[in-house]
Amino acid sequence: MCAAQRDDDGMTAARISALLSAFAPGDDALGVSELARRTGIPKSSAHRLTGHLAACGLLERTGGAVRLGLKLFEIGQLAxxxxxxxxxxxxxxxxxxxxxxxxxxxxxxxxxxxxxxxxxxxxxxxxxxxxxxxxxxxxxxxxxxxxxxxxxxxxxxxxxxxxxxxxxxxxxxxxxxxxxxxxxxxxxxxxxxxxxxxxxxxxxxxxxxxxxxxxxxxxxxxxxxxxxxxxxxxxxxxxxxxxxxxxxx
Structure with missing residues (x-):
């Protein structure tokens, strides 16, 4: 794997971590614009990544927003x-x-x-x-x-x-x-x-x-x-x- 690929993978992982960590106690669902604001990730990138996270169950869609998915709880119990x-x-x-x-x-x-x-x-x-x-x-x-x-x-x-x-x-x-x-x-x-x-x-x-x-x-x-x-x-x-x-x- 070339250095550029490693850098891209590291940035993607960091952005996914930031998106999941952006939810605070008391939050239910957050819109992509709010997630982008909290994380500093460009809105287009936040929209793309939240789509991937929702597809694999780490986030759940509710209306025009997303919330933490039940799969995170399942992983957390194993961790x-x-x-x-x-x-x-x-x-x-x-x-x-x-x-x-x-x-x-x-x-x-x-x-x-x-x-x-x-x-x-x-x-x-x-x-x-x-x-x-x-x-x-x-x-x-x-x-x-x-x-x-x-x-x-x-x-x-x-x-x-x-x-x-x-x-x-x-x-x-x-x-x-x-x-x-x-x-x-x-x-x-x-x-x-x-x-x-x-x-x-x-x-x-x-x-x-x-x-x-x-x-x-x-x-x-x-x-x-x-x-x-x-x-x-x-x-x-x-x-x-x-x-x-x-x-x-």
Missing amino acids: IGQRGLIDAARPYLADLREATRNTAHLAMLEGTEVVYLDIVRGPDAPNLASRIGGRFPAHATAVGKAILAHSPADLVEAVISAGLPMIGPRTLTAPGLLRRQLAKVHEEGVAYEREESGTGVICVASPLLDSSGRARAAVSVSGWSNRVRADRVASAVRTTALTLSRTLP
Whole structure:
């Protein structure tokens, strides 16, 4: 295959990824013009690619617009390589929710972001932006910091090099501050996030460690900053993480 062909294939793959990723939570169907606007892809190209995606079931036509197809859900179920982890963690997350009446999360790191594998929402918790399968910048979350604190140094530096944007009113955006906080998290085994991901939100997290001491994932409890006593829930979160770590293969 010549270099030009490889470049064309790479561009097509990138455009398909951009089109599928353009759908946001709450979106149903989107028109081609809106997809072109969100992705920056020329409208003619967006129209052609959405036609191909609809033909193979990755998108579905509805009127003059398209929506994500059921085939994506089927593929997604096959892609969940962490199914065993999710199943093992679910009863522990439910216990955390019942004990604290706040939202319990299970998340892992992918690139510079955390991906939420499971969420058990609490009755007294705020309406959080997190969702199963959703992503959030690692530096602005307690689960992200819990994982980074037990990850190789080059991974931490990759997160810092990618930028530390302000997400909430108190997000850590200074590399030095983040490094110092991660060192403390590594020592204590518990990470805290106080209005770093959003106004009025507090989160306490602890990592799930493998036999080498590296973080595989993290569990957390999130709630209102003026209601949740971080010191009171920290022991429950830490105990959950330690117990889960021992049960995982």
